[in-house]
Amino acid sequence: MSDIYYHVFHSSPLALLIIQDGLVQLANPMSLRLFGYTREEELRNFPIKLLLNGLDFSQSVAVQQPGLTGPSFITYPFQVRNHQNTVIHLVGCFSAVQYNGRPAILAQFWQENIWRVAQSAESATAEIPQSKYKEVMDSLHEVVFEMDLQARITFANTKAFEFFGVTEADYRRGINALDYVVPSERERMRDNIGKVLRGEKDGVTEYLVRKKGGDVFPVIIHSTRIMRDGKPVGLSGIIVDITERKIAEEKLKHLSQHDTLTGLYNRSYFEHAMLKLKANKAPAGIIICDVDGLKLINDTLGHSYGDQLITMTANLLRQTFQGSGDVVARIGGDEFAILCSHSNAGILQDLISQFHSAIAKHNQVHPQIPISVSCGFASRENETMSPDELFKAADDNMYKEKLSNRQNNRDSVIQMLMNALEPRDYLSDGHAERLQDLVVRFAVRIGLPAECHSDLRLFAKFHDIGKVGIPDQILFKSGPLTKEEEREVQRHPEIGYRIAQSTPDLVPIAEWILKHHEWWNGNGYPLGIAGDSIPLECRILAIADAFDTMTNDRPYRKAIPVPAALNELKKASGVQFDPQLVPLLADVIEH
The missing domain is CATH 3.30.70.270 (Reverse transcriptase/Diguanylate cyclase domain)
Structure with missing residues (x-):
């Protein structure tokens, strides 16, 4: 079913069913309302005979006869009980169609009062008093109209006046339907009216129409011929505003063509x-x-x-x-x-x-x-x-x-990552520069060759780069972390390791980034390794980083004196820090 047929089917004011092999294959929303079902109750594969409360569908509907093909149709008035057991008087229009490559029936239902509107004015007036006829028409939400062969409006319900912004006086002076479509649509409407009157075209067409004040909007018109003595004398029909549908279609079209x-x-x-x-x-x-x-x-x-x-x-x-x-x-x-x-x-x-x-x-x-x-x-x-x-x-x-x-x-x-890391690791207060200087001085003190110094400086600068992957609400939380939040923070060495592995300049220090939070006694993270299994560079950085953190102001506390910081390091010697390196820090600082 193409998009336009899909929208016509689902937005039609008529109850529409596709029937094949005696079973309902498709049902539009109006059919659910008419027969008293909710949207949750599927009518698909529902026997049409049961839906019509025992009416023998094969005998009542002549569309199954071989002679009926194409757009021809036969209408039947009948009486059924809906799902709530209320008697409703319906008119059915049945036509032969193709569905999934096989013969099927399109059934259109509407209540008898609307059917009387669609009949000729002469017939409707004979069966319904004029006052009752007007009352029924004016109660409808759709525009109901009749026109003659020259497209002059011969009947319109109250909704039509509101719909097109016209008055009773305008109506008495005479209104031509062609005047209320946009100029570019008039020739097409004139041509379509002729085809419907001659029986060459069905009466379902979209137009752009305009109100008397100039506002333009889209509608769909369902129309049928008014026949007298076997000759067409005009059209009767219903007009539905499809502005919302068109807006939805444009949104869908935009979404289908654009990146969200x-x-x-x-x-x-x-x-x-x-x-x-x-x-x-x-x-x-x-x-x-x-x-x-x-x-x-x-x-x-x-x-x-x-x-x-x-x-x-x-x-x-x-x-x-x-x-x-x-x-x-x-x-x-x-x-x-x-x-x-x-x-x-x-x-x-x-x-x-x-x-x-x-x-x-x-x-x-x-x-x-x-x-x-x-x-x-x-x-x-x-x-x-x-x-x-x-x-x-x-x-x-x-x-x-x-x-x-x-x-x-x-x-x-890398610059982007460093920009993101800066507020997370106090790089802007000189922490990175001080740490680079301190680890190199430590390396000189223990005799590491000069060619190692550049990698140590790089390590001091990027060791916490994985913090860019930790949410700010956790990283900057003022109170104590939950167990889950602690586990999230402890992911940053692994995140940093992945970043370094993806960046050729950082590959030489990737393993150090991964292991820089390991403890001497094995209680660190993420691997839980201990002692000399921890790279020497990581053991040096751990001591230098802790010292610089304690001896410089942070937002959550003031700096402590150097002797107090050295004392704290001694307390953690053999637990968090390498016991052979901790005593060397005082000498590094003094020199």
């Missing part, structure tokens, strides 16, 4: 644009952009941080490219593609340069979240290159760009 995070086009739309490019042999180009280090950022800072990076990158792409009418799409988690029509290599290179300039400006204004993006492009300047080949060439060039700039890309990602 960035608002750019999605991969599906981009692939559709590529198909158009295949049919168009004009010069064109594709630019592929890949955000550097996104996986590492998601794994460490969290997906909300990564989403910020993606969103800001998308905004810069939109500013750079979308004004020219190019298709800018997010085609993967960290990957974007821009389809540029009527472009050559020079134009594409200029556009990429503008994009990189926009990134540089952004990074100056927002140094805490620097963006790094690798770009590659390819241009089709002859008809022999297919869109797929063009895409692959641009993608290959992007990866070449990423490889050639991998050091700069890594530096950008």
